[in-house]
Amino acid sequence: MGALANQPFVKMNGIGNEIVVVDLRKGAPAIAPEEARAAASPQGAPYDQLMALYPPRIAGTDGFIRIYNNDGSEAGACGNGMRCLASLVFNESGKDALTFETKAGILNCWKAGDGLYTVDMGPPRFKWNEIPLAEEFRDTRAIELQIGPIDKPVLHSPAVVNMGNPHAIFWVDDVNAYDLAKFGPLLENHPIFPERANITLAHIVSREHIVIRTWERGAGLTKACGSAACATAVAAARLKRTERKVRVTLPGGELTIEWRADNDHVLMTGPVEFEFAGTFDPQLFDKAPAP
Numbered sequence: 001m002g003a004l005a006n007q008p009f010v011k012m013n014g015i016g017n018e019i020v021v022v023d024l025r026k027g028a029p030a031i032a033p034e035e036a037r038a039a040a041s042p043q044g045a046p047y048d049q050l051m052a053l054y055p056p057r058i059a060g061t062d063g064f065i066r067i068y069n070n071d072g073s074e075a076g077a078c079g080n081g082m083r084c085l086a087s088l089v090f091n092e093s094g095k096d097a098l099t100f101e102t103k104a105g106i107l108n109c110w111k112a113g114d115g116l117y118t119v120d121m122g123p124p125r126f127k128w129n130e131i132p133l134a135e136e137f138r139d140t141r142a143i144e145l146q147i148g149p150i151d152k153p154v155l156h157s158p159a160v161v162n163m164g165n166p167h168a169i170f171w172v173d174d175v176n177a178y179d180l181a182k183f184g185p186l187l188e189n190h191p192i193f194p195e196r197a198n199i200t201l202a203h204i205v206s207r208e209h210i211v212i213r214t215w216e217r218g219a220g221l222t223k224a225c226g227s228a229a230c231a232t233a234v235a236a237a238r239l240k241r242t243e244r245k246v247r248v249t250l251p252g253g254e255l256t257i258e259w260r261a262d263n264d265h266v267l268m269t270g271p272v273e274f275e276f277a278g279t280f281d282p283q284l285f286d287k288a289p290a291p
């Protein structure tokens with residue numbers, strides 16, 4: 001019958017990034033793309049990302065997490081979703097620190113006080129074939145890619161970073177001055193990105209503050225993308241335009257991102273919000289929409 005029929009879920013958000021968490025620790029098959037799309041429909045629980053928690057596969061971890069975008073595709077990492085899911089497991093377990101296995105690696109989470117949670121997103125990756133890009137670029141701090149007229153590009157020379165998923169960051173003076181709903185899908189699906197990419201517009205306000213807006217791979221415009229905030233902070237620090245610890249303002253709120261010098265890991269700290277709990281109606285999945 002699939003994984004989600006009759007399954008209880010929790011609807012949350014991480015600074016406006018719409019997250020649904022399902023606890024499949026009792027065991028369930030992997031979620032099929034059409035099931036993920038049906039679950040995200042208005043009759044289900046509309047979300048940007050669905051976080052599915054499975055039993056641990058590695059001793060010492062608290063679970064294995066698979067992450068789905070609302071178009072049914074699977075994501076390696078989701079920073080905001082990790083905080084939401086971790087907050088539920090913190091409440092249930094009374095632990096102070098949690099470790100989860102994801103497709104992007106093993107991630108640690110801990111309580112940062114004042115209702116904030118920190119996720120260690122691991123180290124960023126910069127090699128062209130790790131992003132991945134379709135062709136070799138030696139310097140991924142700025143790659144040759146532009147959109148708009150050739151002699152007067154609208155957006156150009158993004159930094160690219162893999163933060164558990166592929167990101168391209170375009171530096172601009174005003175993140176609201178561009179039609180991201182128009183340029184986002186073109187860039188997300190550009191042939192230079194064989195696995196597509198999350199597309200971010202970033203304005204560096206000061207050495208400690210960046211403002212961003214993101215078109216997410218597989219989910220479109222969202223109010224916040226945690227891994228994009230991490231990727232942007234790292235890309236700006238690589239260009240020596242910011243410190244390694246910055247405040248990142250997203251349409252839905254603020255995150256603190258720190259790229260540690262000692263172990264190269266990126267730490268993301270922010271709040272979570274509980275919205276409501278529900279159960280997926282099995283009928284949703286009888287007539288799962290075709291791709």
Ligand SMILES: N[C@H](CCC[C@H](N)C(=O)O)C(=O)O
Nearest residue numbers: 075078079080165225226227
């Ligand atoms: N919203 C997420 C990122 C989802 C990434 C996803 N769109 C992909 O790479 O497929 C976050 O807070 O990090």
